Amino acid sequence: MKSATTLRNSARLSVAPMMDWTDRHCRYLHRLMSKRTLLYTEMVTSPALVRGRAMHLLDYNQSEHPVALQLGGSDPAELAEAARIGAEVGYDEINLNVGCPSDRVQSGAFGAVLMKDAALVARCVSAMQRAVEVEVTVKCRIGVDDQNPEEVLPEFLSRIVGAGIERVTVHARKAWLDGLSPKENRDIPPLDYPLVHRMKELFPNLHISLNGGITTLEAAEAALDAGVDGVMIGRAAYHQPSEILCQADRRIYGDGADTTPEEIVVAMLPYIQAHLDNGGKLASVTRHMLGLFAGRPGARIWRRVLSEGGHRPEVGTALVLEALDQVKAQTALASQLRAV
Known part of the structure; x- marks a missing residue:
């Protein structure tokens, strides 16, 4: 189990949890390329673990550390049990998905739809934190549908910080749950990086990683220089992993040699x-x-x-x-x- 300080440092750069992509084979590959980058599992639903006992979804190689388990769910007690299971098998961090806009996630009343109920998210993360010693984090959007992110995001962050969350990843786009496909939700809603930077000013003690639209190490370095604590990269880290990860240890962490x-x-x-x-x-x-x-x-x-x-x-x-x-x-x- 990695310490919270170690994870905060690792979270300067992370590879986003991506369904059907960031499985254990992918993470093993990525770890060979970078020893320091924080890796995430695909989202695993709490019902799959708690009710379905689908323990194979938690398989990982010890070399993957630091590695975080992302959970999807909305029932505090069930999420707490799923978090306990994940921590017990050795994951360094448990992350709650409050950003996925897929129909399947919406039908299960979790993912991005939870942006509409910050109080429920606060109850969920409180229950998860009581169940485990490892750090519990959140990955969220800036808002959904007709919400005003300028109002919604600070209220949401205030709620989860009040519940004990110290590290969050913000995908700097709204999610449109009605009318856009998950694929369209990755590109069509405009990015709002300045809003995320304002949240860092509003919550200076909250470790904030920026996600969305960052496709190069140069862009990641620029975001870090602009004041966020970390950067999470998704599709670019999967489709062009060498360009992102082979130089990450040296350029992002100032430690280690490049790989080829x-x-x-x-x-x-x-x-x-x-x-x-x-x-x-x-x-x-x-x-x-x-x-x-x-x-x-x-x-x-x-x-x-x-x-x-x-x-x-x-x-x-x-x-x-x-x-x-x-x-x-x-x-x-x-x-x-x-x-x-």
């Missing part, structure tokens, strides 16, 4: 082999590796080799090495052409 995608591929091979030996499928791991060479020579052939071959039952780590060789050949060719 070639090194990461080689480092993944024992993990992939162990997964295959346990009956797993190659594509379950390599699907998260497709963006490793994004923007570099060989990126297209890397994706093609792994995508086309990864689902064949007879393939193994040799396919990954074949794809890497193709990348190296393309890189060498590009270097020769530049020298001409």
